[in-house]
Amino acid sequence: MAEIATARALPLGRLNQFLARLPGRRLIILAGLALLWEGYARWLDNSLLLPTLGATLGALFDGIASGELPDRTLTSLQVLLSGYALGILFAAILTGLAALSRWGSEALGLLTSMFNPLPAIALLPVALLWFGVGQPSLIFVIVHSVLWPVALACHAGFRAVPPTLRMAGRNMGVSGGRFVVEILAPAAFPQILSGLRIGWAFAWRTLIAAELVFGVSARSGGLGWYIYVNRAQLETPSVFAGLLTVIIIGLVIEGLLFRTLAKITVNRWGQEQS
Numbered sequence: 001m002a003e004i005a006t007a008r009a010l011p012l013g014r015l016n017q018f019l020a021r022l023p024g025r026r027l028i029i030l031a032g033l034a035l036l037w038e039g040y041a042r043w044l045d046n047s048l049l050l051p052t053l054g055a056t057l058g059a060l061f062d063g064i065a066s067g068e069l070p071d072r073t074l075t076s077l078q079v080l081l082s083g084y085a086l087g088i089l090f091a092a093i094l095t096g097l098a099a100l101s102r103w104g105s106e107a108l109g110l111l112t113s114m115f116n117p118l119p120a121i122a123l124l125p126v127a128l129l130w131f132g133v134g135q136p137s138l139i140f141v142i143v144h145s146v147l148w149p150v151a152l153a154c155h156a157g158f159r160a161v162p163p164t165l166r167m168a169g170r171n172m173g174v175s176g177g178r179f180v181v182e183i184l185a186p187a188a189f190p191q192i193l194s195g196l197r198i199g200w201a202f203a204w205r206t207l208i209a210a211e212l213v214f215g216v217s218a219r220s221g222g223l224g225w226y227i228y229v230n231r232a233q234l235e236t237p238s239v240f241a242g243l244l245t246v247i248i249i250g251l252v253i254e255g256l257l258f259r260t261l262a263k264i265t266v267n268r269w270g271q272e273q274s
Contacts, residue, residue, distance in 0.1 A: 051237040056244060059237035069226065073245060076207060076222030079135050083142025084203045088196070090143065091150040096180050099158045108155055112148050120145035120206045121213065138210050145206040146199040153195025157188025197258050201250075208246060 034053055041052040051059075063069030094111070097104030120141040127137035161184055170179075185192065211224025221229075223242055230238035 048234065048236050051240055055237045056240040059235070060241035060244060063226075063238060063241055069223075069241070069245065072221065072223045072226040072242075073249070076211065076224065077249075079138050079222060080142060080203055080207050082135075083139040083207070084146055084200065086139065087143045087146025087199060087203065088150060090147050091154060091195075091199075094147075094151050095154040095158065098155055099180050099184055100176065105155075108151060112152055115144070116148035116152065118144075120202070121209050124210050124213070138207060141206055141210055142203045145202040149202055150192075150195040150199040153191050153198065154188065157191030157195075158184045160191065161187045193258070193262060197254070200253060200258075204246070204250060 038053040041050045044050055047055060060069070094104070094108050098108040099105075123144055124137060124141050127140040131137045131140060158180075166183065168183075207222070208224040208227075211222050212228050223245060227239055227242035230236075230242065
């Protein structure tokens with residue numbers, strides 16, 4: 001029986017090794033999803049509910065050729081980067097204070113308990129009252145969506161730093177802001193990077209949702225507004241082209257920014273396996 005089990009395990013092991021060596025495994029998975037989409041859309045045969053991948057790509061190329069889709073995307077990315085950067089800045093300040101003071105730690109714990117469960121999109125009506133219709137309102141809700149998950153991840157990473165490393169830093173005379181930057185931040189960088197990824201995802205989907213629900217104006221609206229307008233006009237291929245653009249941007253940011261950052265930091269340092 002053992003010989004039979006071993007004989008069965010060998011082909012499976014070789015198959016796994018072969019699959020592991022295949023280049024572009026993510027591309028293969030994406031190709032499979034694309035075929036599934038195309039096949040189901042053709043079987044459904046209702047372009048108002050689900051256009052084919054070919055029709056969606058055609059609408060995507062038309063939107064790019066007209067210049068409308070790149071303009072809308074650029075508008076969204078500008079707002080996103082502004083809110084994301086401010087959210088990271090505020091999170092760094094809060095977690096730095098929490099790492100250096102018990103009062104700061106208690107304040108951060110209380111604030112995250114109060115505001116982290118609050119959906120960012122729920123604050124948009126308040127933001128519209130405070131800042132009016134425009135990009136400042138969108139930046140406000142993006143900051144809220146980024147601040148708390150990034151602060152929680154950074155604070156958890158700081159608390160997980162071994163006491164011996166803390167003592168070594170203290171013995172070398174490192175204190176205050178230098179202690180956070182030179183000792184805590186490098187040791188907690190895997191958790192910080194994870195928080196940055198989560199914050200990016202929260203910011204991106206919050207922005208698209210805010211533009212879908214409220215928009216800003218027909219002239220300055222972003223990618224979510226593009227999706228909303230085409231949905232109202234029953235241009236379903238263009239709606240899916242906008243959604244596909246959201247997905248593509250997410251894949252590009254994850255693949256080019258965060259994976260590259262992980263390779264040159266935590267993977268090289270041996271803190272995390274690739």
